[in-house]
Amino acid sequence: MFRKIVAVALFVSFIAMSTSGLLMFVIEKPSFTIQMHxxxxxxxxxxxxxxxxHLSFNFKSILHYIKNKSVAVFGGLMIILLIGLYGVVIYNEVPPEIAIPMDELAAEAESHE
Known part of the structure; x- marks a missing residue:
């Protein structure tokens, strides 16, 4: 029963995350991003x-999958991409004179929910 609940939670959260993320991607307005946050x-x-x-239920299968060289290489490339993108965004800071007022306005907007 718990596996079924996990599967449904994963499915619904995927739908929510993908649709809200796509909407924020398409509607590139900070006000909309705060609204969807x-x-x-x-x-x-x-x-x-x-x-x-899900990973705890399927850990053995995942280990079996990554024994395949192509899958392991693909996984490694995805990890490299993730680390690279994190590196880019961490070193691409918004200047404080823009970030501080933006953060204050976002906090104010979120407090009106």
């Missing part, structure tokens, strides 16, 4: 929990 954040947490449960 609660949905994206909450279902992101649900998705993390569901993925952790």
């Amino acid at each position: 609660p949905v994206h954040k909450l279902f992101g947490l649900i998705m993390i929990l569901a993925v952790l449960a």
Whole structure:
């Protein structure tokens, strides 16, 4: 029964994360991103929990998959891409004179929910 709940939680959170993420990608307005933030954040947490449960249920299968050289190389390339993108965004800071007022306005907007 728990596996079924995890599967449904993973499916629904994937739908929520992908649709809210795509909407924020297409509608590139900070105000819209702030508006969608609660949905994206909450279902992101649900998705993390569901993925952790899913991985624990399927750990042996995943280990079996990465024994295939092509799959292991693909996984390695995805990890390199992830680390590279994190490196780019961490070193591409928004200047404080823009970031501080933006953060203050975002906090104010989120407090009106």
